[in-house]
Amino acid sequence: MPTWIMKVVSVTFMRTTMSRRCWLLFLLAITSGACHVGCTVTPYRYGHHQQSAGECNSSVVSDTEAVFEYGRPNKTLDRLAWVVGMPSRILPLSSKVNNHDISPETTDKLSCYLRENDLSDVLVRVNQYDPKGEWKRLRENPRISPGWKYTFGAGMLVQYTLFPGRVFGGDHYNAYTNTLYVNSDVPALLILEAAYAKDVHDRRLPGPYAAINELPVLETWRLSYGLNDTLGYAQLNDDWELERETYAIVYPVMGIEAALGGHSAVSSVATLPLLTMPITAIGGAATGHVLGRTTIKRRERERALESESESDEEIQVTDFQTNEITRVSQEE
DSSP states (O other), X not given: OOHHHHHHHHHHHHHHHSOHHHHHHHHHHXXXXXXXXXXXXXXXXXXXXXXXXXXXXXXXXOTTOOEEEEOOXXXXXXXXXXXXXXXXXXXXXXXXXXOSOOOHHHHHHHHHHHHHTTOTTOEEEESOOOHHHHHHHHHHOTTSOHHHIIIIIHHHHHHHHHSOHHHHOOOEEETTTTEEEEOOSOHHHHHHHHHHHHHHHTOSSHHHHHHHTTSXXXXXXXXXXXXXXXXXHHHHTTOHHHHHHIIIIIHHHHHHHHHHTSTTHHHHHHTSOGGGSOHHHHHHHHHHHHHHHHXXXXXXXXXXXXHHHHHHHHHHHHHHHHHHHHHHHHHO
């Protein structure tokens, strides 16, 4: 059964068995819980094949570089995709979500993450629609057993074929084809999905793990893992721009996804008129914005204190060196 049908059935069942008030509280609890996971970041761990973290230099092309494929420009299709994606940019308050115009800086950051985490086998489709190629990758993926590939995997490809991200948007890692679909110029969103690829690669049974993480509510686990991984990666590399973007954009997007019950929540919002957007999605986005902005302010204070502390230490070292030089000169 296609995963999108299972999501609709699951969410409908939960809504019919819970009162409206309890449903809203339930969604907000999920959103708050998922977002709070990223506030306490565990020590970062690179992909299990990674031997050393080293500084990433995107200008150096290695033999293990991930492959990026780009969709051909089409003015009519690009304009349609931009119009369709307008609603999905409203709730996250970002013009770069589902804008289908990916900058080199964004692809460089994503490429760096994939290389450092030994994910060179992941194919990245940037604003590209290739159902034939995806069906081929599904058949040739050795990581997933046929039983999972031709049930859950086939269902996801049916959804991909009928509702192409090239038009409807959405950034997502497909574990069954080992492909990362990119339609937003937001590095934090892309690294969040790449972190899911890293998580799947570490699993002994990736097929059932991916199937479970495509289900409503249960997939908040992978989102929480991805959020924690993204923040840990940003903090380890002292990339404040990436960290801040995670709080400002990923938090609201996760709120929307928790409210609508799926990784395709942002692209789903894109297909709905503004006045008919679910109230739960607006509530989820608002919760994400509040948590994100609060965390940004807290982290800015922490970074300012760390910077002052480092400056004080440098002054103390300089004073000590000066005093030592003066003492030696006097002794001479």
